[in-house]
Amino acid sequence: MRRRRLLSLCLAFFCTMLVAVGCGSTNDDAVTTGDVSSAGNESSEIGEPIVIGYSNWPGWWPWAIAEQEGLFEANGVNVEMKWFDGYIESMEALAAGQLDGNCQTLNDTISFAGNAVNGMVAVLVNDNSAGNDKIIVTEEINSVADLKGKKVAIEEGVVDDFLLALALEEAGMSRDDVEIVPLETGAAAAAFAAGQADAVGAFPPFWTTALTREGSKELITSNDFPGAIPDLLVMSQAIIDERPDDVQAIVNTWFDVLAFMEENPERADEIIAERAGVGTEELEMLKEGTRMFSIEDNLKAFSEGEGIQHMPSAAKEMAAFMVDVGFIPEAPDLEPILDSQFVEAYAAAQS
Numbered sequence: 123m124r125r126r127r128l129l130s131l132c133l134a135f136f137c138t139m140l141v142a143v144g145c146g147s148t149n150d151d152a153v154t155t156g157d158v159s160s161a162g163n164e165s166s167e168i169g170e171p172i173v174i175g176y177s178n179w180p181g182w183w184p185w186a187i188a189e190q191e192g193l194f195e196a197n198g199v200n201v202e203m204k205w206f207d208g209y210i211e212s213m214e215a216l217a218a219g220q221l222d223g224n225c226q227t228l229n230d231t232i233s234f235a236g237n238a239v240n241g242m243v244a245v246l247v248n249d250n251s252a253g254n255d256k257i258i259v260t261e262e263i264n265s266v267a268d269l270k271g272k273k274v275a276i277e278e279g280v281v282d283d284f285l286l287a288l289a290l291e292e293a294g295m296s297r298d299d300v301e302i303v304p305l306e307t308g309a310a311a312a313a314f315a316a317g318q319a320d321a322v323g324a325f326p327p328f329w330t331t332a333l334t335r336e337g338s339k340e341l342i343t344s345n346d347f348p349g350a351i352p353d354l355l356v357m358s359q360a361i362i363d364e365r366p367d368d369v370q371a372i373v374n375t376w377f378d379v380l381a382f383m384e385e386n387p388e389r390a391d392e393i394i395a396e397r398a399g400v401g402t403e404e405l406e407m408l409k410e411g412t413r414m415f416s417i418e419d420n421l422k423a424f425s426e427g428e429g430i431q432h433m434p435s436a437a438k439e440m441a442a443f444m445v446d447v448g449f450i451p452e453a454p455d456l457e458p459i460l461d462s463q464f465v466e467a468y469a470a471a472q473s
Contacts, residue, residue, distance in 0.1 A: 169200055170200065171201060171202040172199065172201050172202070172222045172223065172361060172365065172369075172372065173202045173221050173223075174201060174202070174221065174222060174223040174224065174225070174355070174372070175203075175206050175212035175216060175223070175224040175225065176204070176205060176206070176212070176224070176225040177205070177208070177225065178207070178398065179225070180254070180398070181225075181248040181249030181251075181353040181412050182225040182248060183394045183397050184248075184379050184394060184414075185203050185225070185376075185379070186203070186394065186396075187379050187382055187383065187390055187393050187394070188203070188375050188376070188378070189201075191382060193375050193378045193379060193382070194372070194375050196375075196378070197372075197374050199368045199372055199375065200368075201372060201375075204221065209226075212224050212226070213230055213234050214234075216234070216242065217234045217239065219239040219358070221358075222357060222360075222361040223355060223356060223358065223361065223372075224355075225354065225355055225356070226353075226354060226356055227352065227353055228244065228351075228352045228354060228436060228437060228440060229280070229281055229284060229351075229440045229444065231244060231354065231459055232437060232440055232441050232444065232453070232454060232456070233279075233444065233449070235454045235459050236450075236452075236455075240358035240359060241358055241360065241458065242357075242358065243357055243358070243359050243362055243458065243460070243461045244355070244433070244461065245354075245355055245373060245461050245464045246354065246355040246373050246376055246420065246464065246465060247353070247354055247415045247419065247420050248353050248354060248376070248414070249352075249353045249412050249413055249415055250344070250349060250350075250351060250412075250415065251281070251325075251344040251351035251353065251411065251412065252344060252345045252348070252411055252412060252413035253343045253344055253411035254325060254326055254343075254408060255282050255323070255324075255325045255344040255351055256282075256325075256329045256332075256342065256343045257274075257282070257285065257286055257341050258314065258323075258324065258329055258338055258339065258340060258341070259321040260320050260335070260337060261336075261337030261338065261339070263321065265293075265341075266289050266292070266293035266341070266342070267293055267295070269295075269299070269300050269320075269321060270300065271300070272300055272301065272320035272321055273301045273303050273318075273319040273320045273321070274286065274300045274302055274303060274321040274323070275305050275309075275310035275314050275318070275322045275323075276304070276305070276307075276310055276323040277304070277306055277307045277323070278302065278304045279447050279450075280307075280449075281325070281344075281351045283323060284350060284351075285323060285342065285344060285350055286300075288347050288350055289341075289342045289346070289347070297447070300321075303318075307323075307324055307325065308328050310322050310323070311324045311328035311332040314335060314338075315331050315332055315335045315338075317335070326411075343411075345411070347430065348413075348430075349429065349430040349432070352423060355372070355373070355376070356459075357372075359458070362461065370467055370468070373464040373465060377417060380414060380416070383414075391405060417465060417468060420469075421465060424465060424466075433460055434456070434460060437456045437459065437460065438456060441453035441456060
């Protein structure tokens with residue numbers, strides 16, 4: 123599963139991407155930035171498809187249900203879901219104006235928002251990671267305090283680095299108290315498994331590699347820090363301005379997807395497993411580490427309040443963290459990237 127891996131050079135190549143639109147053919151299973159038809163301003167005509175990217179993460183797989191069960195059509199909206207084998211490519215496509223929307227995390231939205239030609243706005247929380255992101259440690263490490271002076275292999279600036287920082291802060295420590303070994307997540311897991319680090323931060327499937335090391339175990343998971351890793355539907359500001367009713371219909375469709383999953387669990391799992399390319403056992407394991415968000419969860423997540431369960435607060439903390447570790451040069455304007463109007467309208471319609 124390739125997800126959340128933000129290469130530090132991807133923004134450096136951003137300008138090149140804007141002027142180089144590929145001419146390759148597309149297929150249903152793999153899409154690159156060059157394969158996605160230009161969206162945004164060209165989709166303003168009523169009835170044209172709104173193009174949304176999604177990639178390999180349990181909280182986003184259920185969009186396939188909306189396609190296969192006709193739920194978009196039932197809500198009166200024309201949507202084309204574009205599957206990306208590479209998560210980064212989906213974010214680049216949205217930033218370049220080649221998509222109308224994309225599924226991505228809050229921290230990655232903060233990273234790309236400042237350079238998005240049509241703006242990036244989170245309109246829906248699909249899920250929170252609730253155990254699928256982990257800090258794996260060696261046998262002798264039994265507490266966060268035991269990490270002091272230890273080598274931690276981690277991809278700097280991304281979600282599991284943020285998870286580590288939260289755990290260290292809670293224990294009265296900081297990243298300065300550990301030795302960061304900066305590696306891409308897959309390489310970090312392999313290094314840990316080979317005995318080259320004392321701990322590693324990883325998401326699926328890489329923590330399964332880490333756990334092959336004898337005596338290794340989970341020390342921290344995203345379940346310990348609710349709200350730390352929200353997974354979102356992010357739309358361009360352009361499509362929100364041009365077709366707000368259709369964006370509302372898409373948000374409404376998501377809650378119909380959740381209802382379908384509850385009412386038709388076997389059919390839902392069949393569709394999801396096919397889209398994800400996973401077996402029943404792996405699907406169940408990944409579902410356990412993913413907390414799907416209800417409308418009540420969404421209203422709380424978008425609301426103001428203290429703590430990372432509230433996205434306005436979480437966004438400020440994430441942006442400060444990414445600036446502090448040098449992942450982004452400065453924080454973008456955070457207010458425009460969160461828009462609760464669509465979940466609020468859905469909630470009002472249900473009351």
